[in-house]
Amino acid sequence: MWLFSKSCCPKLLEILYLFGSKVAILGEFMSLSLPQFDRLCTQLLSPLGAFQVIRRTRTGDSGSDFQLIGPAGSSFRLEVREYKRITPATAESACIALKRNSQTIDSQPVLFAPLVSDRTAEIAQRHNVSWMDYVGNCRLVFPSKGIYVWRSGIDNPFGKQIPKVLNVFSVKSSRVVRALLEQPLLGWQLNQLAGCSDVLVSPGLMSRIKCSLVEDGYATIQDGRLYLKRPDELLDDWVKHYRSHRPQEYSFYLRGDIEHVERQVASWCSKFGIDYALSRFSAAWRLAPEVRYNVVSMMVSKNAILDDTLNDLIANFGVRPVDSGANLILQVSADESYLSNRRGEDIPTTSPLQTYLDLRAMDGRGEEAARAIYEKYLKQPFKEAAEQAVRHHEGN
Secondary structure, eight states: OEEEOOOOOSSOOOEEEEETTEEEEEOOOOOOSSOOHHHHHHHHHGGGSOOEEEEEOOOSSSEEEEEEEOTTSOEEEEEEEEOSOOOHHHHHHHHHHHHHHHHHTTOEEEEEESOOOHHHHHHHHHTTOEEEETTSOEEEEEGGGTEEEEEOOOOOGGGGGSOOOOOTTSTTTHHHHHHHHHSTTOOBOHHHHHTSTTTOOOHHHHHHHHHHHHHTTSEEEETTEEEESOHHHHHHHHHHHHHHSOOEEEEEEOSSOHHHHHHHHHHHHHHTTOOEEEOHHHHHHHHSOOSOOSSEEEEEOGGGGSHHHHHHHHHHSOOEEOSSSOSEEEEEOSSGGGGTTOBOSSSOBOOHHHHHHHHHTSSTTHHHHHHHHIIIIIHHHHHHHHHHHHHHHHHO
16 A cells, blocks of 8 residues: 655655555655646656556547556556646536546546645545646545555645635625525525625625635526525635634623623613624523523624723723633624624524634534534525535536
8 A cells, every 4th residue: 555644844745655564754755847647646656666657548528548557567547637727616517527437437537737725625535536736736545556645735836826716704705604604595696795784895895705605616606696505614614714813802700690790791782882792602502502601701892892981891880801710701793794693682692603603713612512503503504505506506
């Protein structure tokens, strides 16, 4: 069996050659000037022996047929399809077609492109299709042949030639993401979505967000409307970004039980016209009461942290700032949309979607509470949205 290990260093790749009990560690890897698949693959395997990758002559489609010959003379075929550009939006159909074609000629499918993004790589892996980029980052898995190659972290200059797509998880752009995930089955006209009260972005930005969502495979256009395609993946990727950009937090202590603390803070918010909602565990206990909490979390609008406002909370409500032992956390929302779709009439909670984001951004028990929110509020509509996207695709 041959196994190449993952490396995060762009200049050095450790290669492990496993054959029986022998392990050899090899060092500096080659640099390539001509990104031809047969040459690149041959050089990639050269530390393991005299491998050969030979192009076979074939006409009739855009695929390429290669023969991989091992040191002992054994060989098998590779069905390689090269794309000048591959995106998550096009990777799904590309992998399906490549896998189907390779099965008809008893070969191993490989996708080859200048740049393969993490999301495209995930799609290829899901369809059991190997891949390689122009500098040799790759995942080549041929189990029946005992070959496993995984290479990553090598700087790819070809990526610099591809225009960067918009970050849909930035504060302003994520308003669109939020609206889509709040109503995952709805097909949106772009001007309707841009003008939604919780979105309010320019038509130009809306168009760029749409292009990014479609190109990354999160959404699709059907009959001129924007539909979610992979809501679960969109939410998971938003969580990763949100963890590094979560709301600013202020820690306080206020004597009294949880209900007293919540009422006092709600009274203070009403006094100063502060938008607010219980958040994190405080919200989760009301939305899906499966866990207890002993620290009140409250999401508040930006005007809550004005000097006069905070001074009043401290002077007139018995609240004091603390570095440890807090029983009150104020989360200051980075945008008004964080407080959209609140639940409840007495002391409202953040929406299930916002509550899920905040819980996933926490350590420890946050994951468990987030799972309860997901199961109760998000799982079924997300599943229906993904199934709807499949029906749209099959109908075309």
